[in-house]
Amino acid sequence: MFIAQQTKPNEQEKETIFPGKIMFISVHGSPLAKLGGIQSGGQNVYVRELVKALDQLGVTVDVFTHWTDISQPQITPMGKKSRVIRLAAGSPGFRPKHEMAGNLPKFLKELKQYMTSPYSYTLIHSNYWLSGWVGLNLRRSSRMKLIHTSHSLGAVRKGALIKTPDPSMTNRLNIEKELFQTADRVIATSPSEKAVLSNYYTVPSKKIKVVPCGINAGIFHPDNQKSKPDHLPLKKRMILFVGRFEENKGLNILLQSLVILQNKFPLTAASTCLTVVGGDELNLLPHQISPEKQRYLDFIKAKGLTDLVKFIGPISHEDLVTYYRNASITIIPSFYESFGLVAVEAMASGCPVIASRTGGLADNVINGKTGFLVKPKDPEELAGAINKLLTDEQLRRHMKKEASIHGRQFSWLDIAWNMLSIYKEVIGCQTTTLNGIPDIS
Ligand code: UDP
Numbered sequence: 001m002f003i004a005q006q007t008k009p010n011e012q013e014k015e016t017i018f019p020g021k022i023m024f025i026s027v028h029g030s031p032l033a034k035l036g037g038i039q040s041g042g043q044n045v046y047v048r049e050l051v052k053a054l055d056q057l058g059v060t061v062d063v064f065t066h067w068t069d070i071s072q073p074q075i076t077p078m079g080k081k082s083r084v085i086r087l088a089a090g091s092p093g094f095r096p097k098h099e100m101a102g103n104l105p106k107f108l109k110e111l112k113q114y115m116t117s118p119y120s121y122t123l124i125h126s127n128y129w130l131s132g133w134v135g136l137n138l139r140r141s142s143r144m145k146l147i148h149t150s151h152s153l154g155a156v157r158k159g160a161l162i163k164t165p166d167p168s169m170t171n172r173l174n175i176e177k178e179l180f181q182t183a184d185r186v187i188a189t190s191p192s193e194k195a196v197l198s199n200y201y202t203v204p205s206k207k208i209k210v211v212p213c214g215i216n217a218g219i220f221h222p223d224n225q226k227s228k229p230d231h232l233p234l235k236k237r238m239i240l241f242v243g244r245f246e247e248n249k250g251l252n253i254l255l256q257s258l259v260i261l262q263n264k265f266p267l268t269a270a271s272t273c274l275t276v277v278g279g280d281e282l283n284l285l286p287h288q289i290s291p292e293k294q295r296y297l298d299f300i301k302a303k304g305l306t307d308l309v310k311f312i313g314p315i316s317h318e319d320l321v322t323y324y325r326n327a328s329i330t331i332i333p334s335f336y337e338s339f340g341l342v343a344v345e346a347m348a349s350g351c352p353v354i355a356s357r358t359g360g361l362a363d364n365v366i367n368g369k370t371g372f373l374v375k376p377k378d379p380e381e382l383a384g385a386i387n388k389l390l391t392d393e394q395l396r397r398h399m400k401k402e403a404s405i406h407g408r409q410f411s412w413l414d415i416a417w418n419m420l421s422i423y424k425e426v427i428g429c430q431t432t433t434l435n436g437i438p439d440i441s
Helices: 011-015 042-057 097-112 128-141 154-161 169-182 191-199 251-264 266-270 291-302 317-326 341-348 359-364 379-390 393-407 412-426
Strands: 021-025 060-066 075-078 082-087 123-127 145-149 185-188 208-210 237-242 272-277 309-313 329-332 353-356 371-374
Touching (some): 021 042, 021 128, 042 060, 042 075, 042 082, 042 341, 042 412, 060 097, 082 097, 097 128, 123 128, 123 412, 128 145, 128 169, 145 169, 145 412, 154 169, 185 191, 185 412, 191 359, 237 317, 237 341, 237 379, 251 272, 251 291, 251 379, 266 272, 266 379, 317 341, 329 341, 341 353, 341 359, 341 393, 353 359, 353 379, 371 379, 379 393
Parallel strands (some): 021 060, 021 123, 060 082, 123 145, 145 185, 185 208, 237 329, 329 353
Antiparallel strands (some): 075 082
16 A cells, blocks of 8 residues: 655646646644644644645645634635635534534535636545535536545444444434445545445445555654653653544543553553643643543542653644654554554654554554554553563564654655545546656556
């Protein structure tokens, strides 16, 4: 699934790289939003980095998103020719994802005001089923082709993740089914996602393209200068969790495994600390703390883990890389991930990963080489793997090296090239490489 390293086009080549403009739709995932909060994670990074890379190649993109942060202007430039356009869709300001479905017709209506002619955009790339609904409606009423990336699939959430009934799930599954049949291409970010698209949604194989996510190699790489996060206690090994506070991310499983570590491997536990990045901002008033964080705090207090766990709150990629570089292990105990950007970022920064053997994590982490894969939702197995890696310095050093080699293969620029050839194929434009030879890959 890796793509050969591509060179950048020169200014003349950029002029002819793609005819017209591309419309990205990412209703709840603004590419310029602060990351790590309840509703901003991988999808925001995907849209931001892919659009930046496409723009670098000379492609013009308009990203339409909900106007979630009213302190932002309606239009912000991105790169040289691309921009983010925020739509109020009835009312601007933060709105939980599950409430957005009802406002999609308004979003669609406002978006259409930017389509001054039937040729305003050459094609649509929608992200997540909410945006897919908007794309589906535009596809039906125009000649524009539709490419869709799901980021998360209703079938997976229903089966593996959410145990409490979700009243919007039937609607979501119906929209996804119609969307995947209508879209001209469906992007799977991992082979595991492709399998769900084929088996559950019966999407024809030729319509699915596997294109992974990437990392910003300018940020996520090992660094010899060894700057340290301020709070890191001396003589303690840091294990790291990075993610939104959502049950499916499995932080509760990791906390349970710390209890097991304390009981079964007290020497390891005594020299270890857990840093949690993402989730609630720090210094919130008690009534502002999310129920998820409150559950973690209650558990930590009840089990006597207070000295072991440090919450950092959401931070930028530029700050996050220092944590990856200083961590002995990054742990990703998710119940499922379509891709799992954190795993690849950590590896690229030279940090071994212990991740659940599920979804894109199982595709991207090489078990025994760049880290370990463990059974999801099994704190016992996770504790064993943490102990094994923390007590074997030589293995850790070896994995650090392998992880950084492996992780740094995922480059957004290469991914943008790959996506561009899919766009061109869909609009019937001959795909060429930079030196003009037709691309038959
Ligand atoms: N992230 C971040 N700051 C934080 C927490 C998370 O920048 O405080 C980023 C993280 O680096 C990654 C993304 O949010 O790029 C999470 O993507 P992932 O695929 O791991 O999970 P998702 O959010 O899609 O479920």
